[in-house]
Amino acid sequence: QVQLVESGGGLVESGGSLKLSCAASITMFRISTINWYRQAPGKQRELVASIGINDETDYADSVQGRFAISRDNDKETGELQMTNLKPEDTAVYYCNAQNYYSGFNYWGRGTQVTVSP
Numbered sequence: 001q002v003q004l005v006e007s008g009g010g011l012v013e014s015g016g017s018l019k020l021s022c023a024a025s026i027t028m029f030r031i032s033t034i035n036w037y038r039q040a041p042g043k044q045r046e047l048v049a050s051i052g053i054n055d056e057t058d059y060a061d062s063v064q065g066r067f068a069i070s071r072d073n074d075k076e077t078g079e080l081q082m083t084n085l086k087p088e089d090t091a092v093y094y095c096n097a098q099n100y101y102s103g104f105n106y107w108g109r110g111t112q113v114t115v116s117p
Contacts, residue, residue, distance in 0.1 A: 035051075036093060
């Protein structure tokens with residue numbers, strides 16, 4: 001049963017923008033923190049952005065001011081708006097939902113983002 005599905009990845013030139021979406025079909029979406037991670041070839045997976053159950057947000061220093069995370073609890077979706085993209089943003093981006101109380105994690109299969117110089 002697929003529970004998190006990412007979309008919106010693709011190829012973009014440096015300086016361009018993309019919007020990633022995460023469609024969820026999980027229990028208790030409203031009490032789950034939504035996270036976006038990314039993993040570049042040969043590198044560890046890193047946390048890019050988070051949005052909590054009260055809409056509090058947090059960003060990695062490398063994307064602060066360029067990325068914006070949001071959520072829609074009614075539609076059970078999460079989004080990551082990415083602007084001023086750089087080649088170093090190239091990675092597979094994963095959506096993660098973590099239940100605030102139990103800590104249980106859901107993961108999507110990822111979507112590829114490629115930024116050309």
